[in-house]
Amino acid sequence: AQTVTQSQPEMSVQEAETVTLSCTYDTSENNYYLFWYKQPPSRQMILVIRQEAYKQQNATENRFSVNFQKAAKSFSLKISDSQLGDTAMYFCAFLYGGSQGNLIFGKGTKLSVKP
């Protein structure tokens, strides 16, 4: 069975600084996808970034980038130039390519961006 682990329950960062959120996962599959979702206090779960396991290149979306280490089964999220609006719960999620939608989530990391 696949599992997702986020070892940092809470983190904080100063505005404009860079922060990295950790995620590790366990799977024996080769065909899978990884995601980071953001859940601000409004509770809407928002997609931050997506990575296909077959792609070696790390995904990037503006200030958000990932460090995908397939052999180590690690998928960390780097947020550059942190903004107050980045304050949220961040969830790492795994999706097996053969699944019909069963996203497996980590427990989340609560990120606070301080002015």
Next chain:
Amino acid sequence: EPEVTQTPSHQVTQMGQEVILRCVPISNHLYFYWYRQILGQKVEFLVSFYNNEISEKSEIFDDQFSVERPDGSNFTLKIRSTKLEDSAMYFCASSEQGAGATQYFGPGTRLLVL
């Protein structure tokens, strides 16, 4: 930008009552999902739905749960006889394609069973 919407945002019910949670997926999406998050715990998959059929379901999705697409826009989750342990945030999601597709989530319905 198109969004998944859910109603109601909050619902309080008595144990043993039936509840229906409603979702309007993004209009051109064909795949639909329900997840739940018990307070302080992980988000858990309940069920996926495509072409008016359940594609996959978890162990949580037992006989007291059912899903339906009653018309061209709504996607519902029914809990027949609620239990205290059904208290949770329920998220609907949708995707354009199936396996491997990005799922877009709604804001959730907070269900409290008394």
